Amino acid sequence: MPTIAVIAPGAMGSAIGARLSEHGARVLTSLDGRGAASRARAEAAGMIHAADSDLAAADLLLSIVPPAGAEELARRLAPALAAAPKKPVYIDANAVSPETLGRIAEIVAATGAPFLDGAILGLPPKPGTKGPRVYVSGADTAPALALRDLGLDLRVCPGGIGAASSLKMSYAGLNKGLTALAAIMILAAGRAGAGAALLAELAENEPALLARFAKGLPDMAPKACRWAPEMEEIADFLGPDAAGRQVFAGYAALYRHLAAEVGEADSAALIRFAAEAAAR
Secondary structure, eight states, X not given: OOEEEEEOXXXXXXXXXHXXXXXXXXXXXXXXXXOHHHHHHHHHHTOEEOOXXXXXXXXXXXXXXXXXXXXXXXXXXXXXXXXXXXXXXXXXXXXXXXXXXXXXHHHHHTTTOOXXXXXXXXXXXXXXXXXXXXXXXXXXXXXXXXXXXXXXXXXXXXXXXXXXXXXXXXXXXXXXXXXXXXXXXXXXHHHTTOHHHHHHHHXXXXXXXXXXXXXXXXXXXXXXXXXXXXXXXXXXXXXXXXXXHHHHHHHHHHHHHHHSXXXXXXXXXHHHHHHHHHTO
């Protein structure tokens, strides 16, 4: 029975942990400092709390945390990884820029553990669905292929460390960037009294976009606080593209606004627009 460490049991991590457990893996996680909701998700997913030394003894270690916590997790686990006689393959599957990933890779490399770049594209897996695409890149991706037999749609992204993360940044930039652009223009139209007219125009001439917004805006609202740092990572990814960096820094500010108390009215307005779009 393979042992897979999945950190942490958030919405994505717990769903992936459940998929792995269902396919026969022993799934470890860390509940240190986690709240009741995380503990309940972990228990429902069949994930077992373990000390860092036990996490470092797993066959594979999947880091699935918010972007701001990815480097911190690597630093936290570094002593246990360095002390482990048999090193796990450390897969960083977070929404971070190649620059951030490079720092994480250096931390893990110093412990002697193999490192792979990972990217998760899509929603958390649900029963009866194939689940998200999990891409990996790096010098030796063969150990990660075991995840295919454990129910994950594991794919190899050509290239070395940074290739999978670059794919994630590009895909998320298009996907979540489009949602941010929609939110900006829908709110502007509403402030100007043109919201109903915009809805009618989209229904007539851009029905596919309107259907996307009807689904995507309500999905975004509770996740805005997590999407903001991801937009900042995308801004870093854009490097010398000053205009692109400015755009995604603006998207990060938008998502922070929508996640804050001061943005509650705007979030509510977007959800109303989405509901009206869905009802057409």
